[in-house]
Amino acid sequence: MIAATGKHPLMILIPAFNEEGAIATVIGELREQHPELPILVVDDCSADGTRTVALEAGADVITVPYHLGLGGCVQAGYRLAFDLGFQYVIRLDGDGQHDPAYVGLIRDTLLTSGAQMVIGSRYVNGDGKHTSFARGIGIVFFRWFLALILRKEVHDPTSGYVGVNRQALEVFARSFPLEYPEIEALVVLQRLTFRFEEVPVKMRARMAGVSTITAVRSFYYVLHVLLGVLVNILKYQGSKRRL
């Protein structure tokens, strides 16, 4: 079982759903570049061999009993990391889009900046490659929308390549948006007066599988996230239940 060791224990979290085609490569790259870091794959009840492939590649795997969606999956990983005493968690996708070469940069920024969250952004000194047209429009819209709410520019608000420190980990272990969590998570942090930083990363093309955000679902995505942001702004903090 993974354990929090060292002065600044950090865990790599990979939520995965039907990623048997890419997950072994991602874990292999991580193992090669950061052999000291524990890797936890949260398998979202995949129908393929994601769990087996991830275990064989050397990661620890927890499998949720039914399909929770991205947010529920990530929160399960955050909960375990928090319970085990990790100080930092860096989350990256299991499809290979997030190059593990930037884990060190995100970790160093978390350690030195004091920010509660560090986002790997494809638009800070990057070229924004490997972004679908629909997603690109969504990013531009939410960049403008979040600038109004956060009073700070977010270049890549939909990036799932993020690192969090223990303060943010505690918050997210307790409450985390279920679907399309990235943007809502930023609003949650802002309400708690937490800080985030962006660091430049280059995204790659996914190694296998297809994106869950299709052109049609993009409209649902925008509406869902807008409603989620609104709810988070209105949410009464004292009503949160602990389970």
Added chain:
Amino acid sequence: MDRLLSIIAGVSILLIGVVLLNIRRAHIRVEYSVSWLGAAASMLALSQSPWLLTQLGHLIGVNNQPIALLLVVGALFLIVFFRFSVIISELKDANIALTQKVAILEYQLNAIHEKLQAPSRK
């Protein structure tokens, strides 16, 4: 007017009957049947009491009794639906938290199991 009131009275009695039958068969828990029974009983009372319906119509500023009755029936069902949306949301939150805990506990249990088996393999 009378026909509408009779239809609503009939629907109310049918609803009460269906809910009671489902409670008896344990398809609905008693605490979740209260909203339906309350709504059905209110509909029945209003449809059988012209005086009550007139008073209610005056109260909400609608002099046409059938429209007043339909408005009240609509409002009652909206309240019931809203209550069930709250209940479903709570259940989903609890379900997700439990699912996550089950997955984490299973992972920890497997780790303990492997640790216990490790010395015997040597």
